[in-house]
Amino acid sequence: MSRLSIVTQNKAQKTVEELYKDLERRISASPSGLCPVDLAASFLKLCHAQSCGKCVPCRVGLGQLEKLMEKVLDGEAQLDTITLIEKTAKNIFYSADCAIGYEAAKMVLKGIKGFRDDFEEHILRGRCKMELNQPVPCVSQCPAGVDIPGYIALVAEGRYGDAVRLIRKDNPLPAVCGLICEHPCEVRCRRTLIDDPVNIRGLKRFAVDHAGEVPLPVPAVSTGKKIAVIGGGPGGISAAYYLALMGHDVTIFEQRKKLGGMLRYGIPNYRLPREILDQEIKHLLSIGIHVKTEITVGENPSIVDLRKEYDAVYIAIGAQTDRKIGMEGEDAKGVISAVEMLRSIGDEEMPDFAGKDIIVIGGGNVAMDVARSAIRLGAKRLRIAYRRRAADMTAMQEEVEGAVAEGCELLDLHAPLRIEKDQEGNVAALWVKPQIIGPVQNGRPIPMDSEQEDLRLACDLVIVAIGQGIESKAFAEQGIPVKRGVIDALGWSGINTKDITGVFAGGDCVTGPATVIRAIAAGKVAAANIDDYLGYHHTISSDVEIPEVRLDDRKSCARVNMRERQASERAKDFQLIEQGMTLEEANQEARRCLRCDHFGFGCLKGGRVEKW
């Protein structure tokens, strides 16, 4: 007998560890539209299985809660069953000995608070309100509803041109999105249940890279209707493209020198090369869209003038203005707004940061964009100051990692306090307050001032990247409803006032700063509803035939990730960082798709939306 021994996992424990991993992936790829009560009851069962069984509330109570919830689901409960569930869960929360018990009870309470009406629906009507409207996970997550399984199947067959044509049915900017889409489609990819989500964006890029120039469809017969689109960003361009396809006469009014909006004036070349952007825009415009640049609608002409001249107007002005941080010294020379900086880069006026010591304030994608651009513009040292922890940054993880690899230093848990000026009024230093991370609220932890001393970070320039606002004033003055700084448009993009008809709005200027694909989706929605408003019902469809499913594609195979140019090389120029997949990789990756358009619910309902 030995006094101590090394603990090793037996086979059962090892297997359970694997099952935990399986379950983690399964939860992360959970489809939408499921019955929340059923899920809550299932989670509860798992929690109960985790109980060691020592204490009454957890051992007995969780089991009783399970039974009560099953009753609710079976339509055998009364309304006071909810009260009993609540009372019991509260008791478990207060009296359980450890977190296994009280946190399980907390989940139940959260459920009752969050979806009490679903509990009631089951009790009163014996039914569930949830409906599975879009069963294909990637399509359901894509704001524009792009036929993802369709185009991936086309990529697998080497039909890249068809893939691009199919994407354009719902998203006219596949080249742009192939490079910079935030790919919400991948979040719930069912492939995750087997190994990893399919690299959907990467496959889109591959299709675009290998398709050559894909001709646009022939527009419908001219309707003679004139439509003005205000703003030449992704949303405006999308709306204009679909409206032109429907046979309307569209003019885009753009404030700046060139079209592209945030694609040009927000996203650096190394993520979205200008040639690709220019080419895609030029191609779309060739369908017969008119463009008027360097015209600021709102001032001259006013929205009212435009509406008189055009049968309908779409406002897609985006979120273009910077937000002030509101701290002492912000007026110092050398304090730059991110928006301003990216805008001048967009117009190819490159600031010279050679030898400068720069601090970027912010933790979003824009902060990473300016930081990485500044490195490329010669910054000697670049630090990113952020209030929360690095893990809490809203920027995409790969952006943060990219920035760090290129030499940016992360100063997380550093809340900016004030900017110190020298005698000439130039930036001398950024003062920050070290933070300690605090409680989690609404899923995000709150930083709080720590007991540490304020820090003085000497620097030459401060770049503020803490979000954008909307230039809505001129529109508000002309009767366009504005609420909390954004234009108040309805879900179908319409502006609903007594005096204004035929004016639509969508994208960032309605939702606040969001993503490219959201702007595109808004443009699509607006196009359909403007068409209807004008008394038409043109449909947008694609005649691309989708390949049959293959039956041999469910064996485990991990995801092909995108490669990037080496950090030390790429940090010296603005050339595209990301490298496309090889043919071998694309073929393998495309074959990983599980074709949820066919397998599962997709072949019953909603597997394919052929037209809109």
Add this chain to the structure above:
Amino acid sequence: MVKITINGRQIEAKEGMTILDAAASAGILIPTLCYLRDINEIGACRVCMVEVEGCAKLVTACNNKIWDGMVVYTNSPKVRESRRNNVELILSQHDCQCATCVRSGNCTLQTIANDLGILDLPFEKELPKTKWPMDFPLIRDAKKCIKCMRCVQICDKIQGLNIWDVAGTGSRTTVDVSKNRKIQDADCALCGQCITHCPVGALRERDDIQKVLDVLADPEKITIVQMAPAIRTAWGESLGLSREFATAKRLVAALRQIGFQYIFDTTFGADLTIMEEGSEFLEKIKNEENEKFPMFTSCCPGWVRFMKSQYPDMADQLSTAKSPQQMFGAIAKSYYAKLLNVEPEKICSISIMPCIAKKQEAALPTMNSAGAGQDVDIVLTTREIVRLIRSEHILVENLKEEEFDMPLGMGSGAGVIFGATGGVMEAALRSAYYLLTGRNPDPDSFSKVRGMDGWKEAEFNLAGKTVKVAIASGLGNTRRLMKAIRKGKVSYHFVEIMACPGGCVGGGGQPIKDGKEFAKERGSVLYGLDKVNHLRFSHENLAVQKCYQDYLGEPLSHLAHELLHTDHHAWKMPGEEK
């Protein structure tokens, strides 16, 4: 053609075929349950699983296509085990009350379970508890539903009404009335197509046989039966009789054996309908500038429900003529009661219909014109009358043909074709021609309106007037037609609609044979009967003529209006504005 190997046999099959069809073409049968060609190819029941070489998982044969060199096994040990297990799982959630089920002997699940020799179940029974209004003409038994989704699909894809939907998720997923409605509150047309496409007994008509038996047991009651044209095309199907043998007259004999007193033909009512509806149409045509066109037929209660719920603003364009069933019922309790010299209250008026909606139509508050309760007291579907015949243990194969009673047993060939799509239109045109010109046309001169197309149109010259007509059957087709009319893309004078594809012969109350659509075959029986009938025109039906002479006066007379026409606004569809 591609070469594939099934169970070791090399066969050639057309490229693009499903494994199921390719196997069938080689005489290899793969069982299916949820599958319904072109309508429901969703691989939900997993009964048609086969093994494909190179695929680790089994594959559904119904919705996967063959490829060149494919090697398939339909009965490998893996397939055998899996198919059996899946059927056992389905049975664990199916209330196997076979002895008391309307579909016993005609149930696809029962057949498959029997074929597989499943004698006991390894699983605990797990049946849902749900409520259903048992007095509603359409009955759903959730305990028997196997969630094949056929009802959802037939209603979505063919009838376009989306009454059914998948409800709930996870283990409690089921089929229910869509949008969280109750069936009474839904805009269901009661076409019954979901019933005729259900593979099991989860959907059925309300069974009214006991009501009939009660009446037959009551010596005070006089039973008057009418049978719709479509019944004679189909009643023998599930009794193992050929169409040639199972005639209307043999059904008359069966009904007499059961004990019904007066056995008549709804064809009489159809002829009467032509007189009224045809006259109504001619009145409109004469006053063309002031009338709204098209005029729509009103014989099909499923269609009337559809019109009232989907296009209430156009309900005024429905003919005010009652359906043949209701005209017959009103005449039975008025004119015929007089002929019999009995109090109409003594009469129990029973109809045999290929239809579910007829049950609801007969119960409408407006359908009591003769003043003696409902004009039609009980409606039995074809399936119910077959069940009644079986319960009486009548040896149908020994029956000799017997004549209908007179005079209401007299019907023309024009009235008989009412049971097929285009038939009402053709009958109407035959008589309209006569009424306008004073002479009969060649009875087959309007045959362009025949056929199984879902949306037909034709133009005819009636006494120098070009009349444009359209015919649709199936409510999905109907919606397309209605949309086109509303958008002004098409215009007609007269439109015939039947809710069921192919017309009443394909009705929701007709005998069921899984996977088979008999409307075309049954319809051709009606056209054959028309051809051999010495009466080809409704206006030549002597019994109808006499009814007008002795009782009604003339078409559209005051009494005819009272008895034979109806106000479509006097009752409301769910959701229709009050």
